[in-house]
Every structure is written in structure tokens, then in C-alpha cells.
Amino acid sequence: MAPILSIDRVTKYFAGLTALKEVSFDLQPGGIYGLIGPNGAGKTTLLSILAGSIQPTSGTVVFQDRNVTGAKSFAMAQAGIVRTHQVPRPFRALSVLENVEVGVRFGRSQGSAGDLWDARRILEWVGIAHLADAPSVTLSVGDQKRLELARALATRPSLLLCDEVCSGLTEPETASVLRLLRKIQDAGTTILYVEHNLKAIMSVSHHVIVMNFGEKLAEGSPEAVQSDPSVIAAYIGRTA
Amino acid sequence: MANYICNPTKWYSLSVGLLFLALLAVLPGCGKGSKGGTNEIAIGVVLPVTGREAKPGQYQREGIELAIHQINQGGGIFVRELGKKLPVKEVFYDDGSDQAKSAGLVERAMSADNVVAVLGGYSTALGEAESVMPDRYQTPWITTGAAASTIFSHGYQYIFGTLSPTDLLGYTTAEFLGSVVDHGKLKKGLKLALALENTDHGVDYGKGIDKWIQEHPGYFNVVFSEKFDLGSTDFSGLLQKVKNARADIFLADAHLQDYITMHRQYMQTAMYHQMISYGARGPEADARKALGDATNYIFAGIWWSGKLPYPQVKRFAADYQGSTGRPPDSWYAATAYEGMRALAAAIEHAGSLNKTAIRDQLRTVELTDSLLPGQVLRFGKNGQINTPFVIVQNKPGDKVDIVYPPDAATGEAIAPKPR
């Protein structure tokens, strides 16, 4: 099977500092990929490059056989890559439903007719349909995370980039969000999932990529990665 | 600034209602305005008494009000049609030196206040904007402070002006300098540097100078001529160029504020010119206050001077001092005073308050005891008067002398300017 996303020697400098150094990997369609690493490993930088929020200094990004290197985030979203933010960023003046509508109307679907029903269905799907007409600012943290996911899903992505969807959530909330991720995967969307919470990520991913100091350290199944000595060294080296 | 979108339906009708209320509030405000009736003659006065042109605008207002005061002391203007004298009532608006506003206020006076005529329009830009209105409302308008002849070149039928055209100012300025050369005080063939305000006023001034120079070859040649924007805070760039041009005579054409700012910076560049003029500005008290002795020997071509040797000028100066507590500062009050007097004469001749009849009389009215140089005020075919200019020069000890024309002179021109 052809990879849905393939990145090749992606490098990013910030004002002379190297944030990412020649990172390469492929994602196959339909999986949940975990992206882990200690603080400052370059996970969010990589996610931002894939989402088009920032542009790589060098390297290529190929998505569904299209070279999308350096595309802006709206172009990425229209191509089918969409991200969520670690801290939810709802459009505060808009209702929950209207927030989702933005995704419906401007994402890959560029929907017009019947899209409202779509937006409502998505809200139902993530479990906040009862809040559709509430102002988005009134939502709890957990519901804001769901809204963040709903908005992203509304663009009908092929690849969903999740940035720490579980941070700041309680145990039961985390469990329910993880269930949601699996549901999304079941519906055919590939997920690249950045997470600090190792337990969460190991439980949900079928493939894990480990980064350290801006470089890819290892990748493989959760079990294989967990027993990789270089990974252990990186984590222990940091915590010690 | 969040959360300004909410369900519009709740308050929608309310906001529309507010709009209606606001509109209703407007209407009575505009409907009113004195329905002058037959007890008095309403005359609109639109001048800048705030903003950049506040000082001259204020002087002009004082001139007009002095004339109105004197007319009313005599019982008013006799209107034959009504068989009685009616007092003059001033309807005053301040345009804040803003041209769009001044046009709007002239329109307001002409359409809502039942005036028989409007006086005003100080400075060329404001005068240009106002000059659109008189023909629309068939109401005579006399500008007492805008001299650019373009205003009078559009074929308007209801506009008049009590300032001679600016090209004559430029011409007289050059003529005066020529006479100084003839007296042997300055050499022939001197180099002139011109700095002109970037308006029709400046253009006309420059044209006048050019005209004289072309008619009298050999006297002067212009080595530098550039425009500047009124209201700048900084003229150092322009002055640097003037300095580099190494001219013998510096002639600028500026408004009062610009004259003060520019001359201050002129002094700081350590330039020397044998003669300096700022066009129609020079002897003002404000300049003296801001610049002190640095204003000495500056000469100016002006429409009127308190030094003119006519008895009516002495009387006017005394009356003005009596009503305001200070002597007339330069020419501003006099041309405004004369504008009001000419209007009063025209109303009396017309014998009615019909605006077209008054306009017809303004075309032929003649004041033979005028304050202005030559003592005769008569509007030309285009509506503008054409009295001669006088050249005055500042002298040490706060003295100002008329130095040209010779028949009005109160002192000798000092040239070249002592270093």
C-alpha cells in the first residue's frame, strides 16, 4: 500500500537553532501513529510543519502522492491534513455549531448544501450535540477538546494531527477521548498523535515514532519501541 | 473585544427604532434656524476661528462685527421696499479651518438661516470650497480672505471678493524690488529663490513675479523655485535647498503659521539674503512674539495697512482698538470690514432683501471712502476687486513702515538687509 504521508529529511532552523534535523518517515493509511519524545524533541514543530503552520527549512512532505512541502495551513486543510491544538482555540464569538461550520465550509469538503446537518451530525458523533447553540466560550475543557476535534473532523481530513488531546483531562475524560480517536480511525481517517502521556499513547497507537533533540530516534510497534535501549536512554537521560 | 456577535433578532427592532429616533432628533434641529422675517437682516458669516487659520479668521470676524456694530448704531440699513431701517443680525459659524465643513456651513447658512448674503472664506482652500454654494442658492457671497483668482474664473454669478488677486501681489513685490534696484540700493541681476505654498495662491504669486521679471529683463533671475505644503512642522529640507541655491533674495509665500515656523528654521540655518519676504505675511504681532528681532527688515505685500495716510484709516484703527483693545494686526480686519460695508451699501441701493437684487447692486457698488489702498472699492467683472497692494517693511523697535508705493510711503525701504 502506498503511504498516505511521506516525509523526507525535513529540517527546520529557528534563528540559527536546529529544531528538526533530517526527519524522515512514512505513514500508512488508516493507522493511529503516536509521536513521542521528551520536551523540546521537536514534536510540535514537526506537527506544525505537517499542518502548514510553519514552513520547513528543507526536506519534502508528500501527501497522497502530492508534494505539499511548504504549503500554508489552509492549503493543507483543503488537501486533507488538519490539526488540533494542544490548548483548544475555539472562535469565541461563535456558537459551538458555527465553530464546526467553519470546518465544514472551508475544509476539504467545501460544503454547501446540507452541510449544517453534517455539522450537527459531527457534534453528535463527538458527543456534544446538546451544546450546539451554546457560545463556545462556555464549554468545559473536555468539551472544548471535543469541539476542537469536531471542527477538525468537519473538514473531512484524511490525516488528522492531534496535539496532546488528553493534556489537562481527568482519567475518565482521557479514556473517552481515546475511544473517540479509535472511532475516528475506524471511520478511515489516519491519525498522527502527539502525546506526552506515554500510557495513553501506547494504549491507542499501533505504531510509535520517537524523537529526541530534533531527530528521529526510533520507530516501531509500541512494544518494540518501549524496549529499545536508545529510547530508554533518552527518557531516563532526561529525567535523571 | 470579543463576543459582539450575538443573536441579532432580540434587539434588532430596537436598534432600528434607535435609528428612527436619531433621525427624528435630527429633523427639528435642522428645521429651526431663524426665520429672519422683516425685523432684521440676517447675514451669514463663516470663518475659521479655530484650527490652523484661527488667528486671521478671528481678526476678520472682528472686522465684520465692527462694521455690523457701527451700522446698527446708526439704526441699521434702510430698506426702501419696507420703508424702514432694519438692523443687521450676524449668523456666525466656525468652520474650524476645514474646507468640507466650511462649504457645508455656508450651505447651512444659505438654506436654513434665511440670510441675504454670506461673508467669509478665509484662505484660498476654504474659499474655493465655499464658492460652489452661492450660485446653487442664488445668495451673494463675499470672500474677505481668499485671493486666488481661480475662484473667480469659473463664471459664478454670486461671488465677490475684497482681496486683490495674488498675482498682483507677486507683481507688486517684484516691482518694489525693482524700484529698490533703481534707487541703487540693490544691484541689478540678483538671484531670487522662491518658496511657494502649494496652492493656487502660491501659483498666482509666482506667476506675478515671473510676469514682472519678463517685462523687465536684466533685473532679477529666478535660480530656485519650489513648492511647500502648508501646515508642515519642518521646513529644514526646503531651507537646506534654498541655502544650497545661494540666491541673493528669498521670497516665500506662506500663511501666518508657516511663516513663523519657516523663518525660525531659516534663522537656524545661518543663511543670509539681501531681502526676505513671506508674501502677504510679515508684520503680524504673533510673528514678532515668536521670533523677536529676527523679523526685522522682512517686507510684505499686503492688501491694507494701518499706516495708510487716509483719515478713514485712522478712524477705523481707533474704532477697532476701541472694540477689541488692540490695534489692527496687518490687513485682516480691514478687508473684512470693507466687505461688510460694501454689502450694506448694496442692500441699501437694492432697496429690498431680494438676494438677486442685492447681487446686482454688488456688481455696481462703489465705496469712495474705502480704507483700501486707492480709497475706492469696486468689484470687477469677475467679482474680485483690484486695489493696489502696499509693501510694508518691519523695522527695529516694532516699527512697521509702508515703503511702497512712494505716494503712500511712511518711510524708506532699508535694503540690503543689514547682517
Added chain:
Amino acid sequence: MNGAGKSGASARPRFAFAVAPLLLLAVLAALPAFSLGPNTVRLLFVTLVWVTISIAWNILGGFGGQVSFGFAVFYGLGAYTAALSVNSGVNSILSLLLAASVAVLASMLVGLPTFRLRGPYFAIATIGVSEAVRVVMTNVSMTGGASGYRIIETRPFHQLEHFYAALALAVVAVAVSMQVRHSKFGLALIAIREDEEAASDLGVNPYRTKLLAHALAAALTGSAGGVFAQYAAFIHPQGVFAFGIGVAILLMPIIGGIGTVWGPVIGAVVYGLIQEELIASFPQLHLLIYGSLLILIVLFEPAGIVGIARQIVPRLRARMEG
């Protein structure tokens, strides 16, 4: 287009939406028949011009959150374009279209570089653009530079023609504003205002959306400038390009309530009243009024007069019912 309406809002507001503006329009259109006198018509005319511009600014600044101090550029260019084309024999409606086109062109020239800047930097850049354009226009000889430019009137002046032109334009502006508010385009603008990056992450092209809003606003502002120029018949760069005009254009919608359809309209009416009634008697007081209003609005009620009304009305209603 109206997402919220389709979702099953009651029929009454939709009725209000359709009827109230028509009613307002009818009243305004019939006003001159009451022989109000030219001064009232002039005041209405000026207010309608302000209404149009205020609405235009609100499209970019209110919905899109891009605060521009530089709308005098479009107003002035519109005025000059209309004046130049009327003088060269173009009929007055066509000259307004030309004015709009030139303003749109200018909005592109201004927007292409400046929309790369965010928020306050954009605002500051527009100050620079506006002042630079004023200086240049003061020196362009084709338009008479600082001498100003005059429309040579070839036929008698009919005030009502100008009034109806301004009225028509204001109606167009209100219609455009309502349409934008409830359209996909409006949704994009609001999303950009709230969080430009998040909007872009969801597929909204912020740059293009802002340029489009800028162009739309410029077209309305430019035509309004053209309508004004045809009435004034004399325009001057220090007048139509003045920084004060740019400031006034920004103050009106903010005072009325930005991001709403009717806030800018109310703001413009209030502004027109203050200009007319206060300036005649207290020329400098308006600065104090606008300044304090701005401070109060920023600190306490970002939604302006509309926001205040929104707070008061429910209380009044509660009192009346209770």
C-alpha cells in the same frame, strides 16, 4: 446562506429583517416630500454618506477584525476619480463605478503587502499608507495638487438627485453588510477575527479573505467618496485624504458597535449629529467626546451603543413585564 436562520429560528425575526429596512427606506425616500428644506436634506445626505462608509469599514474591521486607519485613501481616491471622470464627461453613475474600481485597485495595492502583518502592526501600517498617499496627492499636478480640484458644473444643481444617490448607496451597503454577516464569507471573516491561525488550520485562506473584504469595503467607501465629491463639487487633498477622515471612519462603527449590521449605522448617525450640532457651537469638543467614548467602549462595552442597548433592553422588558 443564512445558517442560523435555517436552523429553525422563529419566523418573526425573519419578517423583521425583511420589513424593517424597507420601512426605513420608505421613510427616508419619502422624507424630502415633506419639504424639509435644503439644509435638512444636506444633513441627511452627509449622514447617508457616513453610513455607507461606516458599514464598509465594519466589513473589514468589525467582521474581520482588521482595524484600519487608512480608509481615507479610498474615500479620497473615490472622490477624485469621480470628480475627474465627471469633468471628462462621464455620466455620474458610471463615474461612481469608476470610483469604486479605483478604490478596489488601491485596496489591493495597500492590502497585498500590509495583510502580511497582524493586528496592531496592520493598523499602524495603514496610518503610514494613508499619510503617504495624502502627501503624494497634495503634490500630484494632474489633480491640482494642494490647490484642490473642482467639478465644473454643467447643469443646475439638484440636491435631491444627490440625496437619492447617497440613499441608494447606503441601501446597497446595508444589504451587502447583512449578506456578508450571514454568508460563508462572513463566517470566514469572523473566524479570522477570532483566531487567524485556527481559521487557517480549518481551511480558511486568511490572506485572500482579508483582501476580498478590503476590496469590498474599498468599493463602498470609494463610491461614497464619489457621491460626496459630486455634491461638494470642490475637493481638496487635505480634506478628503485627511488623517482625521480615516479616524472618523474608524470611530463611527466602534461607537455604534462593531461586528454588527446596525451598529455602524447608528454610529454614523450619532457621528453625523455630533459633527453638525456640536461643531457649530463647540468646535473642539468632539475630540473629547470621541476620545472618552472610545476609552469607555474599550474598557467597558466593546459592542458600543448596540451593546449598551443590548444590556438595557432585557432589563426594561423585565420591568415592564414584571
Added chain:
Amino acid sequence: MSAVDLLNLLIAALLQAGVYAAMSVGMTIIYGVMKIVNLAHAGFLMLGAYFVYELYARFHIDPLLGVLLAFPVFFLIGMSVHWVLVRRIPTSDQPTLTSLLLLFGLWLVLQNLGYVVWGNSDRAILTPRTLDVLQIGPISFPTVRLVVFGAALTSLGSLEFVLHKTWFGRAVRALMQNSDAGRIVGVNVERTARVAFGVGIAFAGAAGGLLAMIYSFSPDFGGPFLLRSFVVIVMGGLESFAGVAVGSVILAVVETFCILVLPANYQPAIAFSLLVLALIVLPEGVAGLWNKRRRWA
């Protein structure tokens, strides 16, 4: 154009740069610490001018001494403005439109205050040295500009001293670099912000006094200088004091020398165009160019 003319121009430019630096530094402090673009800066420049004028006109206090007195007076004014208005708006690491509009409103109010108190005719300070010129060979130095230049350098120098030698200076520098980090190391952000706002306004007031020694002024005074201050601090990279010096010199030199190729009345457009250009091309100031080059290398 002779060498002497060029030298005269260059000196004029440098003296002008001193004026620009003096008027921009207050804006930089406030921006650096609070990320607020102080649009009311022009209003305080104007008040500073009138302050020095009144002291001179009423009590014959030398304008230079007046400038010195302006520091404490405007410091207190600045602190009160912060206490009454500025602290009520949310703080942010990015400049916000809220603060921009708030201070713009304040500018309008200050202008009105100026009109009410002083009317609208131009004022000017005339001292014996106002029109004096120091002539050294063919080169002339306007005395008052030399004085202003000296005063500007002195005040910048003392500010530099304060920033590096005092508690307040360290707190300010910490906040300018990173407000979160500043908070973590125990800087009282609100107090520092209040003092910084006071210092910024103090410099604005004093700069207004210096400007009043050169220019005539009215309540509208300050607008053109406000924009020039923007240009200076944007070119200087928005929050560095060395940047202010660099920005001032660039602006003054460009403005002064452009008259050789442009008609003088286009001169004001230079600053405005530079402003737009600097914002777009040099978002990190002139120093950004240096950084970029290093990155490419």
C-alpha cells in the same frame, strides 16, 4: 553640491537623529515591557512642550531646566494613567488592538485638553539661543539643536545606566526578553509595568520639551512625530535601545538626503513609506537583517 554642503547636511542629519532618538525612547520602553503601542505618545509630547513653555513664559525657567523638571512630573502622570486606564485592559505577549484603541482615545482626550487650556494658535519658545548659530569655518551648527542633541544623549545615557544598574532596570530587561520568565523569577509584573509606563511617559514629556525648543507647537503637535517614532522603533527592532539609536540615524539620514533627489514637499512621505516598508520587510528591525544573514551562512 560641494563637500561643505554635504557635510552640513550630514551634521543636520545627525542632530536630527538625536531629536528622533529622544522622542522614540519612551515609546520603546512601553512597548518592550508591555507590548503596548502607545498612540497617546503624541499627546504627551504635546503636553511636554506646553509644560516647558509655561514654565518659561510664567516663571522664566530655562527650557533645559524645564525638560529636567518634566521627568518627575510626567513620570507621575504616566503612573496615574497606567493606574486609571492601562492596567484595566488584559495584558498580552502580543500587542493588542484593545490597547491601541484605548491609547488612541486618550490621545484624542489630551488633544482636547490642549485646546481647552491653550487654544489653538501656535506657540513657540524664544530664548536668546533659539536663533543662534555656532559657526565653525564653513560649517554651521544651530545652537539649540546642539543643546537638544546633548540633552538627548544624556537622557539616553542615564536610561542605559538605570537599566543596567538598578532593580527596576533588571526587571524591565527581564520582562522585555520574556514576560513569563520574568514572572517566574519573581518580577512583580504589574508594578514593573506601572513604573515602566511612568518612565515611558516621562521620556515622552521631556522629549516634548526638547522638541518645543526647536519647533513651534499647537495642541495638534505630535502627530508627525508619533509616526516617526514608530519608524524609529520598528527599524530598531521594536524593543532595543541600541536599535532606537540605529533607527534614528537611518531615518534622519534618509530624510535629510532625500531632498537632494526629491522635491522638498515629498519629504514627509519618506517617513510614512519607511514605516510601511520597515514593518513589512524588516519585522525584526535592522538587527533582523543581521540575524537572517547569520542563518543563511
